[in-house]
Amino acid sequence: MPIYGISLEKDRPRVDIWASDGVEMRHRPLQTTKKNVAMLQEQQCIALVKSCTTLSQLQGVHSSSIPDPCSTILSNVLIQIYGRLGSVEQARRVFDTMHSRDSFSWNVMLVAYSRNGHLEYAKAVFDANPRPDFVSWTSIVSTYSSRGMLQDARNLFDKMPLRNLVSWNAMLAAYAKEGHVTETKTLFHNMPLQNLISWTIVLSVLSQALLLEEAERIYLAMPERDAVSTTVMLEANAQHGHFAKVNTIFDDMAIHDLVSWNALLSAYAKYGSNPLHQCKELFYKMPCWNLVSWNAMLLAFAGIDLKAAKNWFDNEMSEPGTRDLISWNILMSAFAKHGLVDEASEVFSQMPVCDQVSWNSLLSAFAQNGRLPEAKQAFHEEMPAWDSISWTIMLYAYAASGNVEEAKVLFDKMPLKSLISTNLLLFVYAQAGYDEQARKFLDESAAEHSLASWTMVLSAYALNSQLRDAQDLFEKMPEKDTVAWTSMLAANATSGQMHRAKRLFDAMPELDLVAWTVMLEMHAQNSDPEGVLDLSRQMLIHGILPDNTAFTCMLFGCSHGGDVAAGRSSFHSMAIDFHLEGGRRDYGCMIDLLGRAGYLEDAIDLVETMPYPARVDDWICLLGSCRRISDARRATRAASRAVELDRAAAPYILLANKFSFSF
Numbered sequence: 001m002p003i004y005g006i007s008l009e010k011d012r013p014r015v016d017i018w019a020s021d022g023v024e025m026r027h028r029p030l031q032t033t034k035k036n037v038a039m040l041q042e043q044q045c046i047a048l049v050k051s052c053t054t055l056s057q058l059q060g061v062h063s064s065s066i067p068d069p070c071s072t073i074l075s076n077v078l079i080q081i082y083g084r085l086g087s088v089e090q091a092r093r094v095f096d097t098m099h100s101r102d103s104f105s106w107n108v109m110l111v112a113y114s115r116n117g118h119l120e121y122a123k124a125v126f127d128a129n130p131r132p133d134f135v136s137w138t139s140i141v142s143t144y145s146s147r148g149m150l151q152d153a154r155n156l157f158d159k160m161p162l163r164n165l166v167s168w169n170a171m172l173a174a175y176a177k178e179g180h181v182t183e184t185k186t187l188f189h190n191m192p193l194q195n196l197i198s199w200t201i202v203l204s205v206l207s208q209a210l211l212l213e214e215a216e217r218i219y220l221a222m223p224e225r226d227a228v229s230t231t232v233m234l235e236a237n238a239q240h241g242h243f244a245k246v247n248t249i250f251d252d253m254a255i256h257d258l259v260s261w262n263a264l265l266s267a268y269a270k271y272g273s274n275p276l277h278q279c280k281e282l283f284y285k286m287p288c289w290n291l292v293s294w295n296a297m298l299l300a301f302a303g304i305d306l307k308a309a310k311n312w313f314d315n316e317m318s319e320p321g322t323r324d325l326i327s328w329n330i331l332m333s334a335f336a337k338h339g340l341v342d343e344a345s346e347v348f349s350q351m352p353v354c355d356q357v358s359w360n361s362l363l364s365a366f367a368q369n370g371r372l373p374e375a376k377q378a379f380h381e382e383m384p385a386w387d388s389i390s391w392t393i394m395l396y397a398y399a400a401s402g403n404v405e406e407a408k409v410l411f412d413k414m415p416l417k418s419l420i421s422t423n424l425l426l427f428v429y430a431q432a433g434y435d436e437q438a439r440k441f442l443d444e445s446a447a448e449h450s451l452a453s454w455t456m457v458l459s460a461y462a463l464n465s466q467l468r469d470a471q472d473l474f475e476k477m478p479e480k481d482t483v484a485w486t487s488m489l490a491a492n493a494t495s496g497q498m499h500r501a502k503r504l505f506d507a508m509p510e511l512d513l514v515a516w517t518v519m520l521e522m523h524a525q526n527s528d529p530e531g532v533l534d535l536s537r538q539m540l541i542h543g544i545l546p547d548n549t550a551f552t553c554m555l556f557g558c559s560h561g562g563d564v565a566a567g568r569s570s571f572h573s574m575a576i577d578f579h580l581e582g583g584r585r586d587y588g589c590m591i592d593l594l595g596r597a598g599y600l601e602d603a604i605d606l607v608e609t610m611p612y613p614a615r616v617d618d619w620i621c622l623l624g625s626c627r628r629i630s631d632a633r634r635a636t637r638a639a640s641r642a643v644e645l646d647r648a649a650a651p652y653i654l655l656a657n658k659f660s661f662s663f
Contacts, residue, residue, distance in 0.1 A: 238267035364393050
């Protein structure tokens with residue numbers, strides 16, 4: 001009895017016919033032709049179609065090896081693989097020529113459109129389906145939710161005649177993916193039945209929102225746990241720096257397999273206090289390693305020391321099985337993240353193979369570092385294909401460079417527009433001061449229900465000091481978040497409307513660090529040190545920890561108010577109590593404060609010992625302080641140091657010093 005084997009040589013299919021005499025096997029290859037198509041049974045045809053990894057392979061198989069007409073089952077597989085390989089046109093041609101369709105035919109056609117970003121066609125197929133089933137409903141709900149159109153997805157979900165656990169989990173995952181914690185929790189509690197997937201989705205969204213206590217309650221309440229849920233909890237604790245708990249979770253795991261070891265290694269790589277040391281120690285304790293282990297180590301190196309990361313990649317990961325495409329992408333992204341675009345490009349040029357992630361990482365490197373010409377060349381001339389991320393990165397490149405017209409042209413060409421891309425275009429309009437265009441675009445676009453879109457236009461009005469328009473839009477917003485409130489607060493504060501800003505601040509339903517900092521800066525700019533210090537105390541009482549920007553506002557207020565004691569206290573508290581490293585502006589404020597108050601020697605010591613190279617401005621600031629209290633000796637010293645740093649300005653500095661003590 002002959003045995004048929006199927007293989008591909010380049011883009012041509014081949015059928016191997018094996019004949020067995022009971023002892024040994026011998027074979028002869030037979031090129032597939034119309035005459036021997038009959039030898040291919042249906043299952044063998046299906047296997048041949050599924051083995052195709054490129055569109056050209058599938059086209060070759062389809063034209064030479066698949067009977068026409070073919071069965072419903074074989075047609076379904078063709079639609080599925082054409083859709084997976086990105087050719088919805090050919091998938092649709094197969095669908096349209098089918099003599100009979102079953103429910104799977106309609107569903108694979110819907111998924112093919114959905115997978116390739118054709119929402120309208122996917123919805124048309126769904127509407128035309130005479131008998132949509134669970135899969136049909138769940139697929140169309142997932143299609144809308146994947147585009148961020150949660151309200152449309154929820155409307156469809158609510159219309160489902162029947163729901164099963166898969167459809168409930170699909171809607172639950174949609175809310176979780178967009179970070180809607182409240183909606184995820186509410187839907188979870190309304191589910192008639194939950195499974196491990198349901199529990200893990202809720203656990204994940206709580207962890208991503210940094211709601212550790214709620215996440216722990218869910219984790220402890222889970223009727224069962226697996227490696228995925230345990231890893232989520234492990235990483236959630238790592239994000240909060242609770243590594244004693246991380247180790248406890250790891251120790252309590254029933255099985256310490258390579259997956260669990262890699263989860264622990266990745267947690268230290270991402271969130272460890274000393275990730276490189278901790279990861280090295282853990283790495284060499286592991287019983288064995290795989291590609292995930294090597295890449296976790298590379299990630300730890302990349303976050304701390306790029307040179308060490310490159311050495312690790314070149315030397316330790318040079319053996320077979322220690323690096324893959326992900327490794328190359330990690331290294332390239334690390335260089336790009338640190339602004340080393342040329343180094344990222346060099347890594348890209350050395351990659352043995354590139355995928356869409358690689359191209360998008362290179363494009364992102366150009367876009368995020370202001371290299372618009374290179375980004376345009378890569379996008380328009382070099383990239384073999386684009387996905388929605390590619391389009392969005394390119395739109396960001398135009399947005400960051402302020403190219404309004406080119407950004408709009410690109411946006412109009414995008415095959416799949418999302419809320420992110422819509423908001424990016426609004427950002428371009430806002431940054432360029434195109435307030436009317438931004439408002440018109442908001443009114444016309446489908447994203448008008450996006451809170452971020454409304455806030456973007458509000459920010460445009462605020463940035464351009466159009467308080468009346470900003471107030472009008474603010475009052476019309478269907479809902480307001482902290483960003484919207486803070487935008488209005490900043491608009492009033494920067495326009496000198498202190499009383500109105502204070503009323504807004506008191507009316508805000510939630511006060512975050514940004515809102516407090518806006519108020520601190522307003523009082524500091526208006527030389528109100530008492531107001532700055534009072535706000536600082538209130539902020540701490542409300543449990544809001546100041547950041548560098550907030551401390552800079554405090555020091556600026558103390559400097560202009562001449563409150564040396566409060567300034568010293570804030571400056572030392574920054575490092576001792578809050579573990580923040582003072583920036584150049586913070587040191588500048590302290591130098592000015594000490595100089596104004598007559599503590600010239602302390603000010604000079606600070607200039608000479610601060611962790612930043614002294615600049616001309618620092619010494620000129622001291623020169624002004626010396627002049628105010630007529631300290632000629634220190635003034636001469638400050639002027640000399642300023643001249644050393646900027647000889648071109650020497651005549652003006654020396655002249656200013658001379659005239660300061662001439663009268």
